[in-house]
Amino acid sequence: MSDPSLNPEAEGQGLARRGLLKCMAWAGTGMVWSFSGGVAASSLLGAGPAVAAPAAGLSFVQISDSHIGFRKPANPDPMATLRETISKIKALPVRPDFVLHTGDITHLATPDQFDTAYQAISEIGLPIHFVPGEHDIVGGTDPGPYRDKFAPQSKGNGWYSFDAGGAHFIALVNVVTLGDRGMGTLGADQLAWLKDDVSGLSASTPIVVFSHFPMWALFPDWGWGTADSAEALNTLSRFGSVTVLNGHIHQVQQKVEGKVTFHTARSTAYPQPAPGEGAGPGPLVVPPEQLHGVIGLTEVRVQPGSGPLAIVDQSLA
Secondary structure, three states: OOOOOEOOOOOHHHHOOOOOOOEEEOOOOOEEEEEEOOEEEEEEOOOOOOOOOOOOOEEEEEEOOOOEOOOEOOEOOHHHHHHHHHHHHHOOOOOOOEEEEOOOOEOOOOHHHHHHHHHHHHOOOOOEEEOOOHHHOEOOOEOHHHHHHHOOOOEOOOEEEEEEOOEEEEEOOOOOOEOHHHOEOOOHHHHHHHHHHHOOOOOOOOEEEEOOOOOOOOEHHHOEOEOOHHHHHHHOOOOOOEEEEEOOOOOEEEEEEOOEEEEEOOOOOOOOOOOOOOOOOOOOOOOHHHHHHOOOOEEEEOOOOOOOOOOOOOOOO
């Protein structure tokens, strides 16, 4: 379809304990991703000397969980930290091709929050591809206002796909209907669309999926996962390279399973606790002088022969 961009399971609780999480850290400002020759690689935005982009390939930035409108001690001014993130993106020595925003653009999905976030993010001056978070759904059930503002050409509740740099990008929506313990769900209609969307692609096509809730059972007791993600991943199992990018949990967590790399990004607004630490998920208050060290964004690069994704963390500080 045409590109709707802005232009100018129970095992999760034991995953960390068993070492299945390949990387978990809060400090960082996001990841810059790039593709070349069908291989994905990544480095954190602002992580020391910039790594040169491949001569022929693709790079993009992922940001997430801006929560414009949030006004609590965990971050009284999320607009300020979003603007700092935008400044870092604009200052990259190699200009990314586009930006992915993996949801919770706003905190309460009000018209003024939508407008404020849209105007700020558009200052990046690149195409922006969005998916909604649960905080972007009016009344918890109506994605219409989000779609109208951020993804007017999308299908269903906001899903769509586009091609760039030889890779196929798939925007999935798993926040409109919540399942057991608040887990995300995709639903039969979206799963059927996904099968049709990739049916004509070669198995050698790199696939990038981006959604808000994690697409693996990261910590089901806190709703950190997507109940019917297994069917979506089965649809993608014939592809040799699948990268799945998410937000929602406000911290970097990574898992590599076969040919699939799962990566969740930090928030640009505030952190959340590590899985299972404390009473449950929610804004984590840190000393003000530490906030910039626990929020951020993601820069991703793909280069031939680069091997598995390498996640390097760097904070706004």
